[in-house]
Amino acid sequence: MTKKVWFQAGIGTIIVLLIIKYAIEIHWILNPIFIIITTIFIPLLLGGVLYYISEPLQRWMEKKGVPRWASISTIVLLLAGIVTGILLLIGNPILNQVNNLVENAPYIEDKIMDAADFVLENKDNLPPQVENFIDSVSTSIQDVAMKGSKFIVSFVSGTVTATFTLILVPFFFIYMLKDHEKFAPNIYNIFSGERRTWVKNTLADIDEVLRNYVQGQVLISFILASMMYIGYLIIGLEYSLLLAIFAFFMNMIPFIGPWISLAPALVVAIIQDPILVVWVAVITLVAQQLESNLITPNIMGKSLDVHPLTVITIVLAAGNIGGFLFIIIAIPTYAVIKVIVKNIYEERKKIKEAATKTV
Numbered sequence: 568m569t570k571k572v573w574f575q576a577g578i579g580t581i582i583v584l585l586i587i588k589y590a591i592e593i594h595w596i597l598n599p600i601f602i603i604i605t606t607i608f609i610p611l612l613l614g615g616v617l618y619y620i621s622e623p624l625q626r627w628m629e630k631k632g633v634p635r636w637a638s639i640s641t642i643v644l645l646l647a648g649i650v651t652g653i654l655l656l657i658g659n660p661i662l663n664q665v666n667n668l669v670e671n672a673p674y675i676e677d678k679i680m681d682a683a684d685f686v687l688e689n690k691d692n693l694p695p696q697v698e699n700f701i702d703s704v705s706t707s708i709q710d711v712a713m714k715g716s717k718f719i720v721s722f723v724s725g726t727v728t729a730t731f732t733l734i735l736v737p738f739f740f741i742y743m744l745k746d747h748e749k750f751a752p753n754i755y756n757i758f759s760g761e762r763r764t765w766v767k768n769t770l771a772d773i774d775e776v777l778r779n780y781v782q783g784q785v786l787i788s789f790i791l792a793s794m795m796y797i798g799y800l801i802i803g804l805e806y807s808l809l810l811a812i813f814a815f816f817m818n819m820i821p822f823i824g825p826w827i828s829l830a831p832a833l834v835v836a837i838i839q840d841p842i843l844v845v846w847v848a849v850i851t852l853v854a855q856q857l858e859s860n861l862i863t864p865n866i867m868g869k870s871l872d873v874h875p876l877t878v879i880t881i882v883l884a885a886g887n888i889g890g891f892l893f894i895i896i897a898i899p900t901y902a903v904i905k906v907i908v909k910n911i912y913e914e915r916k917k918i919k920e921a922a923t924k925t926v
Contacts, residue, residue, distance in 0.1 A: 607739075610732050612896070614739030618747065619781040621646065625744060639744045643737075657808060664806050769910045776902045787862055788818035791825060791854050795832075798850035804832065805839050818858075820894055821878050825855040877901075 621642045628638040751774070755766040796811035804810070814828035829851045836843035878898060885897035 607735070609892075610735035611739050613732070613736045614743055615777075616781055616785070617646070617736070617740045618743040619778050620785060621744070622747070622778070623782075635745065639741060642744065643741065660808050661812075664809050667806070765910065765914050769907060772906045772910065773903050776906055777899055780899050780902060784819055784821070787858060788815050788824070790862055791815075791818045791858055794854050794857070795825075795828070795850060798854070799832070799847075802843055802846040802850070804836060804843060804847065806835055810835065820882060821898055823879065823882050825851055825858060 624645075625638045625642055628641065629635065633641070751767065751770045755763050755770060758766050792811045792815035795814045796807055799807035799810060810828070810832050813831060814825070817828040818824040820827065829847070832847045832851070833844055836847045881897045881901050882894055885893040
């Protein structure tokens with residue numbers, strides 16, 4: 568019985584759960600390790616994204632005989648030039664829209680408060696479930712207002728952390744460009760024989776999945792954000808550039824991202840002209856349908872092979888567990904785990920077939 572797959576999987580699951588249980592109970596010992604991991608995780612994540620975006624260019628240059636130091640220098644200078652160009656191109660429009668948003672903040676606040684007052688005055692005419700929901704939202708808003716000082720402190724500390732993160736990102740990015748070939752050998756050289764070959768192939772598959780996901784998702788997000796920006800300009804929606812930039816980052820979340828980016832656009836549309844709500848919804852619907860039926864299949868292909876329902880379930884579960892950061896990393900993490908499990912299954916199948924032929 569001990570050789571059965573279900574028995575070994577069950578024992579492995581129990582061991583993992585026990586490790587997690589005792590790790591939580593002695594978190595005060597592991598807390599410094601968790602702090603270090605969380606400190607370097609985001610810079611490492613951002614550096615990895617930049618690496619996978621720029622790696623094809625580096626590979627192409629080095630095939631042409633460009634040395635490693637020259638390819639890295641070219642990529643860094645090129646990225647710096649792109650960022651500078653983007654800031655010069657859209658910096659003033661963004662600044663103007665931010666200033667306009669700040670100036671109109673009291674007007675927007677008054678509109679929102681008027682709508683909230685109207686709802687509160689007429690909540691007795693609403694179903695009990697809706698009334699309870701409104702009461703809970705009102706309580707939450709009051710709690711947030713009472714914790715304003717804590718919010719300011721957390722905002723300041725968050726700004727410091729973000730600055731530190733941005734400083735670390737280039738270091739991780741440059742070292743990945745410099746030594747990325749050394750990572751996999753340092754792992755699979757620990758093993759020998761067929762196991763070494765399996766680990767090597769699995770790491771190659773993981774690298775391919777992550778590369779396809781990052782490169783494809785960034786391109787998809789850029790296309791969708793551009794479509795939304797053009798659509799917002801056509802209907803004359805205010806703050807269209809800010810909303811498109813927000814949509815670019817939200818579209819990093821497959822399938823659900825375009826709908827998340829819909830919320831602020833609807834708020835702006837309601838305040839500007841209620842009829843624009845219909846057009847904003849149409850633009851988002853068209854963009855989402857093009858993304859799921861045309862753009863994603865042609866760009867991503869079958870590289871992830873994850874069902875949309877699975878994606879939605881994973882994203883919702885990740886949001887409940889760890890918030891926005893977990894939502895971002897949930898799909899690639901699932902894809903990596905799927906690759907590992909698939910390779911384990913294929914390896915076990917190969918071993919069984921070899922044993923059957925021997926018998």
